[in-house]
Amino acid sequence: MELKPLILIVEDDKTICKFIKVSLETQGYKCEDTKYGKTAISMTLSMSPDIIVLDLGLPDIDGLEVIKNLKDISNAKIIVVSAREHERDKVEALDLGADDYLTKPFGVSELLARIRVCLRNIAKENNVNLEKDFIFQVRGLKIDYEKRRVSIESEEIHLTPIEYRLLVLMSKYAGKVLTHKFIINEIWGSYMESETQSLRVFMASIRRKLEKDPTQPQYILTEIGVGYRMIDE
Structure with missing residues (x-):
């Protein structure tokens, strides 16, 4: 039997938490939830979730503090879902170790x-596809x-x-925003x-060499004010 990925939802808004949980369970994911940051840290230690969906505005400690603690104890991927829209909040969360950042409201x-x-990134890190370890391919781009x-x-x-x-750095973290x-x-x-x-100059040069239209990049996307993201499919 295939083991279902475990997702820990850390969200203090009951309506949003239920919405996320039902949506994920419908897709076959196993979910646990809590509204407290400190509880999320202890649950991570005991349950070892694959992914943590984390709100930043929690009632006990700030979500950024949760990220700091989680990165010391777990390899779980962290997706921040927050109403904080400022670029500095996104940059800080990503720099602390979050793998992605969604601004509320967001679609399922x-x-x-x-x-x-x-x-997919967990699978890559666990060397599931050993035969592909030395080659990265996406949309006609190949890195040997x-x-x-x-x-x-x-x-x-x-x-x-x-x-x-x-x-190479971008390809190793394909799909993830790098600040x-x-x-x-x-x-x-x-x-x-x-x-x-x-960095901007080098990225512009890379795009001129890779892209058919550098003004409409297909491989390395700009996350304005934050950094860059390599596509992964």
């Missing part, structure tokens, strides 16, 4: 899509990590060393605000 289909991305080769529809694309490292700070830390080793413009 969008939440389900984000959950599927998280489950072993040969350090990038191609579009079998036509080889020539990238500079930094462009290649950026593309400017995270990318810069990974590529340049430390974060400096001045590097943000350099």
